[in-house]
Amino acid sequence: MLPASDSINDLDLNAYVDDQLDDWQRLRVEEYLSHQPEAAARVMQDMHLRRELRLAFAPAPEPNGQQRAAAALLSRGLLRDERLRKVIRLVPVAALVLAGWLANEGLGPLSVGEVVASQPPHPVVAAAISAREASIIRLPMRSQPQIHELDADELRAATGILLPQFDRNWAIRDAQIFPSPQGPGIEIVFETGDLGQISHFAVRPGNFAVTLPHVEKHDASNVAWFQIGETAHVLISDKGDTSDLQKVAENLSSSLY
Template identity: 80%
Template sequence: MQQASDAISELDLNAYVDDQLDDWQRLRVEEYLSHQPDAAARVMQDLHLKRELRLCFARAPEPNSAQRAAGLSLSRALKRDERLRRVVRLVPVGALLLAGWLANEGLGPLSVGKVVASQPPHPVVAAAISAREASMIRLPMRSQPQIHELDRDELRASTGILLPRFDSNWSIRDAQVFPSPQGPGIEIVFDAGSLGRLNHFAVRSGDFAVTLPHVEQHGARNVAWFQIGETAHVLIAEHGDRDELLKIAEDLSSTLY
């Protein structure tokens, strides 16, 4: 009589792994494997690989109601934390704005009357205008070398001024350390697309303040400026409207936080 083990072929073992045998045939294969440890190990490895592949390609189960609620709660908490961080960053700015509003309305100890509403340019704006006028004289002069690359680390080490991250599409026409009443400032001239020639002037103002970006009209030019800490930044555009210049000033200021 032929032994059960002799009747089992490689095709039977493959069919066992692929679950293509009936119960009686599976019993015969399992009885054979109980006497053949090498074949049993190979079959177990094939079964393990088959299960791994099934799990890899299986669709992820749909989350239940409790999991959906937990995910929604986590998403709301993350958004709330982000809003809170933004508010905390703006607290010093809000305090300064409130103090300025109180002074302007005559409600605080530093109130300003209506008779002094017309003010000359802020000192850093006046310095920036002077730096721009000097750069406009320098640019056409062949005897005056121009700088087309910025060494931020060297400029910061020499002046203590941290420059913002400028638009990579702007081309640098010139960059110079410019003397001003506040001390050495950095005057950079860009070719800035639709804005035409754009001057950026940065200087340590001598006081600590946080001033949000805003635009002022000086002559025929729009001038945007802001201050973060001890450094004030002034932008003077050849072309472009107030909104475009204000947006650029806001973008630059955000790179300094």
Template identity: 75%
Template sequence: MQQASDAISELDLNAYVDEQLDDWQRLRVEDHLARHPEAAARVMQDIRLRRELRLALAPAGTPTGAHRAGAAQLSRALRRDERIRRAIRLVPVGLLVVTGWLANEGFGPLSVGKVVASQAPPPVVSAALSAREASLVRLPMRSQPQASRLDPAELRAATGILLPRFDRDWTIRDAQVFPSPQGPGIEIVFDAGDLGRLTHFAVRTGSFAVTMPHVETHGRENVAWFQIGETAHVMIADRGDVASLLGIAEQLSSTLY
């Protein structure tokens, strides 16, 4: 009998997970997985993640009590975020300027510290900032090779990370697998027009979540983050405003559904 499984590639495995193969091709892949337990475990993990995303994002026919409770919690969070954004848009600019000045100067009950965030950033943000610092040191060095070609399928096969669809007008300066406390992550450095030097860092956190994009300022850089499934994504830009970066984060997150 011909050893059909020897011809199986990572692209075949990804197509198997995405249910893009016919019955004969699926048999070939399953024969390969029967001979390679490590590949089988990775494929089963990808299938589980795909099903979790499908269940989380698709409307349920007959929801259970747990599903209804989770949906209610997500609905409250979405309404809260929308109310906050609507309120911010309605606040007069002059009032924001005065309030910010009073808070910065430390007058009265408005006194706050130098850094105030509406939501505490997850640990992956620290890993992304460390990766960016390393990349900014590495890029000017002639002795450090840079990878300007991006192969999402190869990176997913090696790390299990699904990347979003980036803007085609962005220029890739470097793409590296970077270590982090959460495990191997992918850092990509772009020249992104009005956003300047933008880095995208993605890593599997080990826990499932669907988190709306958030953005805040760290020093002179704007940082946005969100999580879809088990993968968290962080973007850091050295130019532009927080609204522009938040819009980019929302666009990228929608390409992962």
């Protein structure tokens, strides 16, 4: 015969849910619950919640050998695919760099040496020369304000042009947005010391390319130009020789990689 269940209270029900009663006490509570459907429903809900919490915080089972092998195979496959995607993305750039190097070194039918003045300049170079001529007229004018500080982020936001890392010892004489056939460009005039005054013109010509620095002579000016990605850069100087400007152009182009 079961003990009387008329004295069951909430403490007994909570102990039942927490499995803290012996067999006789559990029978006594179950006898009580058989006559109290509302209390039984509440107890069942509490027990269901307790099992959910136990499962939620239970440690994950250790994977077996087959599962470990499958995970390792999947990891190697994902790593191989990621490396392959990186190589595929670099192939066009590498091909363009190689073609530019061959052209710069004078190898093969694509070789480009120092250009004589009688040949028409590259369209980007022609735009840079026009921008430089406008700057030469503008600089002595008192009515035209000059800019001595460069906000590369603001210029990039306005034009989409990424500027290289210029030598910190260069002093900015002026910087202006200059219209060109290729779109808005950035014309910056520097005082460089040994190389004198250098103009840097950057514009987006509308194509993607990687072109190593080319050096040209235009009248009395030395011109070096290159393109990295979607932006072409032109340097113009009237002092020094082409080899000096070549080194400057190579340093600026390498800062964009």
